[in-house]
Amino acid sequence: MTLARTAAAFAPLDTLAADLLPHVMDDAGDGSHDLSHLLRVWNNACRLQKEEGGDVRILLAAVLLHDCVRVEKNSPLRSQASALSAQRAREILRDLRWDEAAIEAVAHAVQAHSYSAQVTPQSVEAKIVQDADRLDAIGMIGVARCFYVAGRMGSALYEPLDPQAQARPLEDGRYALDHFPAKLLRLAEGFQTACGARLAGERQARMRDFLTGFLAEL
Structure with a gap:
């Protein structure tokens, strides 16, 4: 896919997208943080912006650059990923x-988007970017991404003798199913915007339905 065609997906800000995309097109083979992720987060951000306001130029730059420094989920540097991306975003801009x-x-929106960084977003743009990114981590897309990442990291689907961790600590680095109570089911509680919270509630309901069906089949 050419740069022009890819940038056109971010119209009417395709000129800005064309300037920034070359810095983020190398996804290091991570299908959970690739162009499709950026497009979904941008679509989420646009939907939120219609209700919450905010500068769309700031939003697009923050969305495209929010993962511009790649840090694997199992890296000891994971909690620093958004700070590293924020610094790189400054250099690019x-x-x-x-x-x-x-x-x-x-840079603030980039740094504040991360769950692990625990940075409170102060601006409307930072709140929207955080919510837009977290919406992509829940719902059916979130389910797909969870199992994709687990497979990529070499994790098992679930602990065979105690899949719901009723008599053991959660180990979401080893079992994909553990990641739902450890993180994903908590995300809907922390949304920053009214629109984001509403959409998160809808997606979390779908995610819980998936878990109900999954556990029933076990």
């Missing part, structure tokens, strides 16, 4: 001659 206020707005 300075090269494009953005003004410092806009650069810092994007």
Whole structure:
């Protein structure tokens, strides 16, 4: 796919997308953080922006650059990933001659998007980016991404003798099913915008339905 065709998916900000996409097109073979993820997060952000407001230029830059430094889920540097991406975003935008206020707005949104970083978003754009990214981690897309990442990391589907961790601690680094109570089922509680919280509730309900069916088959 050509850069122009890819950038067109972000119209009417396709010119800005064309400037930024070359910095994020190498996904290192991670299908959970690839172009399709960026498009979904952007679509989520656009839906939120219609209700919550915010500068779409800041939003697009933050969405495209929020994972511009790749850190694997099982890396000891995982909690620093968003800070590293924020710093890289500053460098990219300075090269494009953005003004410092806009650069810092994007960098804050990038750093605050991460669950593991535990940075509270202060701006409407940062709140939207955090919510847009977390919406992609729950619902049926979230289910698919969870099992994809588990397979990529070499994890098992579930612990065979105690799949619901009733008599053992959760180990979501070893079992995909453990990641639902350990993190995914908690995400809907922390949404920053009213629109995001509403959409999160709908997606969490679908995720719980999946888990009910999955456990019934065990």
